[in-house]
Amino acid sequence: MKHFINTDEVEDLVALANEGLVLKKQGVGKKPGEGKVLTCLYLNPSLRTRLSTEIAARKLGMECINLAADSAWKLETRSGIVMDGDAAEHLKEQAEVLGRYSDIIAIRAFPLLKDAQEDYHDDFITRFAKYCDIPLVSLESGSLHPLQGLADLMTIQETKKVARPKIVLTWAPHPRQLPQSVANSFSRTIQQAGFDLTIACPEGMELSEEYTGQATLVHDQEEAFEGADYIYAKNWSSFHDYGRTIQRPDWTVTQEKMSRTNQGRFMHCLPVRRNVVVSDDVLDSEASLVGQQAENRIYAAQAVLKNLLSQ
Amino acid sequence: MKHFINTDEVEDLVALANEGLVLKKQGVGKKPGEGKVLTCLYLNPSLRTRLSTEIAARKLGMECINLAADSAWKLETRSGIVMDGDAAEHLKEQAEVLGRYSDIIAIRAFPLLKDAQEDYHDDFITRFAKYCDIPLVSLESGSLHPLQGLADLMTIQETKKVARPKIVLTWAPHPRQLPQSVANSFSRTIQQAGFDLTIACPEGMELSEEYTGQATLVHDQEEAFEGADYIYAKNWSSFHDYGRTIQRPDWTVTQEKMSRTNQGRFMHCLPVRRNVVVSDDVLDSEASLVGQQAENRIYAAQAVLKNLLSQ
């Protein structure tokens, strides 16, 4: 692969996930990243992503430099503009310079949730890639969170008891307006790996057709939970009425709903709002995989970085 | 030792201090921290602590990651709450994830100085430890600053001219409300190492009995200074009228007061307010050990980290 902005460009995603699991067990061996630089550009806040990426890079022997966007000065992204306002630097120069300074660049740039076209096909990472000639890694783009998707796939690979588990992605309540990125990447990644997926959400909250793919769509959450091996909970704002949020407290994942599953495991990407997205008893139970998912972020990032370094 | 939250759990504190001094002289040798991660969580500002801890860790071969609290999002610490407000993540998840990402976690969490019980026995570090199964290091807790205490002990070990020097901890003025942590740790550490201690403070500013221990309590500062080999100055707010501050400019450490000592050395943990805590002439004199104390923070941290890594 050239970049890692979405998982579509990964020829064999399962092999990449397995590579992550091997790295987890055997460590990095001789350090392929010695003398190489990863620069991480955070346009949005991050905890797990920042830590897991930095730890992954450093254990590979790479230097890792974290930059908060606008930490130095405001960036101009429009073309042909007379820069006599607030912005002191243009994206073009910043991308070129970071490209010259780094061997790989990783970028987190959340969607604005106002214009689906811009968020999905012309977001910050896409524009950055135009002026920068080295591998880019998405740390969450306008439409996807592929490292999360890869870590989630690794977690299912590690824990599944049957070859074809029933995997359910369920919409859950949240007080804020959130992107569809994590849900899109989970849906895409799981299906790309050859699993079946059921997506449960209130009417109007369906994901884009592009990322729904062949998933079975259900609007009755309890029906979806029947016999499930994995319940992946996540809130997202509407794609079809782009950015709209709804309040549906009846969609919180509870122990009672979990009892309909086949001793299903609970998954969430974190951070999670307790007793809004999911009840304390589910999150604190043995069924919860959230810590393991978070830990796998390190090895997902290592697998990706190692792969990019070996190009 | 399992954690390093207070020095009580250190079986032989002097041996640990001596180990720090050996590290200072001989360096770390082969790196025991290779491939290990120290995550430092700063809920409060830090200069010496951040730098000395990071340098200590890196020279041991560890990766060191610094996190400012709330740099990603607000943290919920209460149990059983419906998280529909500002806080996006619960302490439980953050502690579990940082535990999975790290080999050692270090935390700075100042007391709020409103409730002694909470600050002394149920502070942030105590609650964090409940959900995290790896060694923790206090970078200053609600009641203690044990790395400072260890560095101070190392400084006395390095400079003492007699086996049992007269050591005086004196309260000093300060415009702000400060914790008792540094004073508590100095008192505890010095006595734990077998030295006698005299504590001088205005009436009402006595430390807790728990941390006063066997120290000789004096309310007349000049009497305390007579024949002293070490004067350790520090402001703290009241323990017994919890958090109350007083203004006593007559308690500033001056050259004239120092002349009563036995060519006593001056100590302070820094940062220090010149001509409030201590006069320029004392701080700029040969008697001052403040730079050496600060330098010893590196080797105190190294001794502690090395010890925790070898468990």
Added chain:
Amino acid sequence: MKHFINTDEVEDLVALANEGLVLKKQGVGKKPGEGKVLTCLYLNPSLRTRLSTEIAARKLGMECINLAADSAWKLETRSGIVMDGDAAEHLKEQAEVLGRYSDIIAIRAFPLLKDAQEDYHDDFITRFAKYCDIPLVSLESGSLHPLQGLADLMTIQETKKVARPKIVLTWAPHPRQLPQSVANSFSRTIQQAGFDLTIACPEGMELSEEYTGQATLVHDQEEAFEGADYIYAKNWSSFHDYGRTIQRPDWTVTQEKMSRTNQGRFMHCLPVRRNVVVSDDVLDSEASLVGQQAENRIYAAQAVLKNLLSQ
């Protein structure tokens, strides 16, 4: 050399530039910085400087610690003051402690542009050096930006087609009040290396005589561009009417003006305001060297650090 605060103290600047170019080609070889600490103190924002310096240090094997000024607490710089206000620490203690923690300290401290004497001869770095006994590196001082000057010299060494190219430093428009530092360092460095320099600026915007040196001064920009091999554009505020700014949109560097040169290359230190300092077509043309200049910052810093480490 002892410090690197200005290039005057460098005995053979060209040799140092060449050393940078050798580092660029051959890498650092065995790491001379192993176990050494570079602490970078940023009193002002930085992107290229922070990244290039950190990358340079780490590739040399050094640890690099970045500190934002006032990130811990406000610093007092005046002498003899009673510190009962906002500032919690004095420059004296901070300089001594950072000196004990580090092997080299690098400082960025922009001028205030109110008092030329203070900015040019008694700035933060000068005062810091009084209390700190290890090598200092300027990451831009009150009057100079010597690492930029060195990188610019390296860029000319790499690209020049004749032994004595015509080099022009031209004032250019900018909406903000900027220091003279980059211009001063370019003028000084180029002349120190034995090149001739032409400086073009509106009347009243001449650099100090100290840094103008033997340069040919021209007030007609187009005349200056005639036959030039290099056009270095930069805005600066007035030295002689200290800190005054002027608006002269007719001084923007355009393609039409560049056509008067001898296929001249365009240089700028970045960040650059497009269509204010220079037009898009010049910046996006093959003539532009701005990316190469930025890249050379890494190797300029490496050459300087390596030299300081070998003292």
